[in-house]
Amino acid sequence: MTSISRRGLLAASTALLALPVQAQTAPRRGGQVTATWGGLEPQALFVPGGGGSSPFMTSTKVLERLLAFTADLRFEPVLATEIQPAEDFLQYRILLRQGVTWHDGRPFTAEDVVFTVTQLWKPIALGVALKALASAEADGPHAVVLRFSSPVPEFFLRSTLASQFAQVIPKHLYEGRDIITNPVNNKPVGTGPWVVKEWVRGSHVEYARNDKYWDAGKPYLDRLFIRWWRDPASRAAAFEAGALDLGLSNPVPPPEIDRLTRTGRFEASSDGYQTASWCSTIEFNQRRDHVKRREVRQALLHGIDRQFIADTVYYGRARPGVSPIHSSNALFFSGDVPRYDFDPKKAAALLDQAGLPRRRGGRFSLSLVSAGWFEENVKIGQYVKQALEDLDIEVTLAVPDRATSLKRIYSDYDYDIAISNYTAPIEPVPVITQYFTSDGIVKGAAFRNATGFSDPAMDAIVQQFAGETSEAARKGLARDFARLATTELPHTPLVEFDSFTVARKGLRNHSRYGNQIGESWADLWVEG
Amino acid sequence: MSASLVLATLPPVARPGLLRRFIRHRTALVGAVVLLLIAAIALAAPWIFPRNPLRIVGRPEIWPFLDARYPLGTDSMGRDIAAMLAHGARASLLIGLFASVTATLIGVSIGAAAAWYGRWIDEALMRVTELFQVVPGLVFVLSIVAILGGTMANITLAVGLVSWTQIARLTRAEVLTLRDREFVEACRVLGLAPWRILLREILPNALPPVVVLSSLTVAAAILYESSVSFLGLGDPNVASWGRLVGEGRTLIRTAWYISALPGIAIMLMVLALNLVGDGLNDALNPKLGRR
Numbered sequence: 124m125t126s127i128s129r130r131g132l133l134a135a136s137t138a139l140l141a142l143p144v145q146a147q148t149a150p151r152r153g154g155q156v157t158a159t160w161g162g163l164e165p166q167a168l169f170v171p172g173g174g175g176s177s178p179f180m181t182s183t184k185v186l187e188r189l190l191a192f193t194a195d196l197r198f199e200p201v202l203a204t205e206i207q208p209a210e211d212f213l214q215y216r217i218l219l220r221q222g223v224t225w226h227d228g229r230p231f232t233a234e235d236v237v238f239t240v241t242q243l244w245k246p247i248a249l250g251v252a253l254k255a256l257a258s259a260e261a262d263g264p265h266a267v268v269l270r271f272s273s274p275v276p277e278f279f280l281r282s283t284l285a286s287q288f289a290q291v292i293p294k295h296l297y298e299g300r301d302i303i304t305n306p307v308n309n310k311p312v313g314t315g316p317w318v319v320k321e322w323v324r325g326s327h328v329e330y331a332r333n334d335k336y337w338d339a340g341k342p343y344l345d346r347l348f349i350r351w352w353r354d355p356a357s358r359a360a361a362f363e364a365g366a367l368d369l370g371l372s373n374p375v376p377p378p379e380i381d382r383l384t385r386t387g388r389f390e391a392s393s394d395g396y397q398t399a400s401w402c403s404t405i406e407f408n409q410r411r412d413h414v415k416r417r418e419v420r421q422a423l424l425h426g427i428d429r430q431f432i433a434d435t436v437y438y439g440r441a442r443p444g445v446s447p448i449h450s451s452n453a454l455f456f457s458g459d460v461p462r463y464d465f466d467p468k469k470a471a472a473l474l475d476q477a478g479l480p481r482r483r484g485g486r487f488s489l490s491l492v493s494a495g496w497f498e499e500n501v502k503i504g505q506y507v508k509q510a511l512e513d514l515d516i517e518v519t520l521a522v523p524d525r526a527t528s529l530k531r532i533y534s535d536y537d538y539d540i541a542i543s544n545y546t547a548p549i550e551p552v553p554v555i556t557q558y559f560t561s562d563g564i565v566k567g568a569a570f571r572n573a574t575g576f577s578d579p580a581m582d583a584i585v586q587q588f589a590g591e592t593s594e595a596a597r598k599g600l601a602r603d604f605a606r607l608a609t610t611e612l613p614h615t616p617l618v619e620f621d622s623f624t625v626a627r628k629g630l631r632n633h634s635r636y637g638n639q640i641g642e643s644w645a646d647l648w649v650e651g
Numbered sequence: 652m653s654a655s656l657v658l659a660t661l662p663p664v665a666r667p668g669l670l671r672r673f674i675r676h677r678t679a680l681v682g683a684v685v686l687l688l689i690a691a692i693a694l695a696a697p698w699i700f701p702r703n704p705l706r707i708v709g710r711p712e713i714w715p716f717l718d719a720r721y722p723l724g725t726d727s728m729g730r731d732i733a734a735m736l737a738h739g740a741r742a743s744l745l746i747g748l749f750a751s752v753t754a755t756l757i758g759v760s761i762g763a764a765a766a767w768y769g770r771w772i773d774e775a776l777m778r779v780t781e782l783f784q785v786v787p788g789l790v791f792v793l794s795i796v797a798i799l800g801g802t803m804a805n806i807t808l809a810v811g812l813v814s815w816t817q818i819a820r821l822t823r824a825e826v827l828t829l830r831d832r833e834f835v836e837a838c839r840v841l842g843l844a845p846w847r848i849l850l851r852e853i854l855p856n857a858l859p860p861v862v863v864l865s866s867l868t869v870a871a872a873i874l875y876e877s878s879v880s881f882l883g884l885g886d887p888n889v890a891s892w893g894r895l896v897g898e899g900r901t902l903i904r905t906a907w908y909i910s911a912l913p914g915i916a917i918m919l920m921v922l923a924l925n926l927v928g929d930g931l932n933d934a935l936n937p938k939l940g941r942r
Binding site (some may be wrong): 137156354355356357376378379382494495498501502504505506508509512518520521523524526527608 | 669703706707711727728729797800801831883884887888900901902903904905906
């Protein structure tokens with residue numbers, strides 16, 4: 124799906140936004156912006172190798188990556204100016220930007236990148252993606268050579284370099300210290316357009332303009348605040364009170380979007396999330412009776428009205444899920460997969476065929492665990508319970524808090540059916556595929572293969588997919604993967620839901636990248 | 652002096668005129684009527700709304716008084732708010748009553764034992780009581796529910812576990828004032844077993860203020876359950892007022908009735924319980940009764 128039609132989903136409220144938000148006039152220097160997101164304060168401003176969206180948002184204003192990925196699916200150079208693959212795709216040469224300095228005045232060189240690759244990415248942050256990495260060496264002060272043990276597709280490598288966990292850290296501040304517990308993480312020093320001025324815990328972090336930023340003239344703003352509110356309704360109030368200019372990742376309750384945009388003072392956009400496409404999933408524990416059978420899983424999916432979930436739970440800002448590779452993925456999505464339309468009669472017939480007839484006390488009983496980190500999951504859990512009860516299945520629903528949900532689903536495997544979520548990047552390996560492969564079964568690792576699904580055919584497809592360097596062949600393998608995944612159904616998206624940004628009118632360039640929350644925002648500016 | 656004479660000189664627990672004194676208390680009467688009404692709705696809920704109240708029945712967000720089938724409208728999922736309120740009354744009352752009974756049993760046992768046996772037992776039990784008192788109630792309830800899981804039984808137990816301390820202290824104080832009275836001395840002289848004196852002679856006299864506190868504990872328990880459900884940690888298989896308020900709160904600007912209706916229900920119930928508690932207090936206290 125193109126970005127234009129994605130916008131169409133918000134058409135009524137954002138008709139004015141249908142024009143691409145690009146600098147038709149020259150950006151204005153000066154001003155300040157207060158931003159937030161639909162979540163809470165991070166545990167540290169930079170959490171090496173993860174920590175979720177919140178530290179991703181706060182760290183990327185300071186620490187930059189080698190590449191950026193735009194909303195129209197192009198790679199933009201940031202700290203790298205060029206990525207040159209060898210003919211056999213076993214080696215990549217990365218040319219680095221010259222004349223870049225860290226905030227403390229030290230020059231940025233290839234040594235920093237080699238340190239980051241070998242000490243942060245490979246062991247902590249990007250281990251799965253860089254599984255084939257054999258070595259990283261500096262080639263002069265402004266070039267790095269990565270060598271791999273098996274061919275690595277170019278799109279895959281570029282995606283990895285532009286991904287959420289690929290920040291480049293300064294060697295001189297991290298060498299010889301534990302990267303994860305280094306106190307610098309609370310006041311990161313980077314090459315980015317923003318310098319951390321102050322972090323007031325429980326309230327906000329203030330950034331000052333980096334006057335020596337390598338991209339001369341940027342950032343356009345003088346000051347940037349990232350502030351946190353606990354409650355979606357209070358974010359809406361903060362917008363109206365003028366205390367908030369920009370909110371990413373669903374900052375306000377969905378019905379509030381129309382109310383805010385109708386005032387004419389705000390605009391909403393669903394761009395800026397191309398590489399972070401959210402979905403809510405249903406997962407079937409392969410260790411449990413009944414749901415471990417494929418025909419039962421297929422029957423149950425026929426009994427669930429996904430359009431209802433999209434319309435009612437997400438206020439129409441969602442679509443029924445088709446495949447683990449989301450329909451918004453312009454490069455790898457294929458609709459040519461088995462579908463499970465809502466048809467309770469068919470579901471009942473399939474269950475009868477599977478030897479689970481209607482009888483006193485229900486066909487069978489199961490435990491449904493809905494991860495309590497989103498309010499929508501509570502409602503989905505309640506709806507799925509009702510839908511399965513209509514098929515004469517006894518359902519006990521639990522909606523535990525975040526910590527307990529993670530434990531029950533991903534550590535204890537204590538569920539028959541789970542409702543959870545994931546965000547899908549454009550590149551399906553490894554984020555999406557590890558829900559289905561045998562090597563994705565890691566007890567205690569959140570957002571991996573918790574169902575215990577293991578199928579040699581699936582493992583073979585994914586292995587081939589990860590090492591295939593022809594883009595056309597990769598598309599075919601993505602389709603094969605999606606077909607097998609939607610036939611076996613250990614884990615499948617119920618609905619894909621839109622993320623949206625709410626911004627004060629006059630704020631420009633707030634939805635330009637594939638994962639806007641994690642860009643440096645050097646190009647953000649305010650109309651005079 | 653015989654044992655029967657001792658008993659005869661006691662002020663009987665259920666004194667004649669108790670009901671009259673309670674009824675004379677106008678606000679208490681109002682409270683009792685409201686409470687009876689809520690109880691009647693709770694009892695009748697399975698007949699008035701035979702379907703599972705959590706069932707999605709109609710279009711989401713129908714406002715109250717617009718559709719005769721859903722007199723109080725539907726919530727954001729299209730569930731009948733009237734049905735959820737009626738069934739929610741059951742859940743609230745059950746949790747309130749059982750939590751109060753749990754708290755009273757624990758509190759009276761510990762308070763009476765501490766006062767009666769005195770010395771190190773008193774010291775130990777009162778330190779344990781203080782230990783429970785210094786933990787903020789809601790935090791304690793949330794911890795227990797988070798660990799044991801959000802089922803009705805666990806919430807009841809958790810609320811009972813945080814509410815008994817006041818009852819224990821009150822019981823202890825009452826028993827202490829009675830312990831050295833002459834009629835108790837007389838029982839001792841007669842050779843009654845200590846546990847018998849405690850159970851048969853002292854506790855009945857110590858109970859009236861405890862009963863009042865227990866009735867107030869019902870109200871507190873309902874508020875605890877609402878808070879737990881409001882925060883999304885309640886039992887998702889049961890219709891609960893608190894959950895309804897919690898789920899409706901994000902819609903407060905566009906569909907305020909979803910959180911307002913159960914909010915009013917909680918307020919009415921808790922207010923009624925407090926009024927009844929006040930009435931009981933006055934009725935059970937002979938000195939105030941003559942006002």
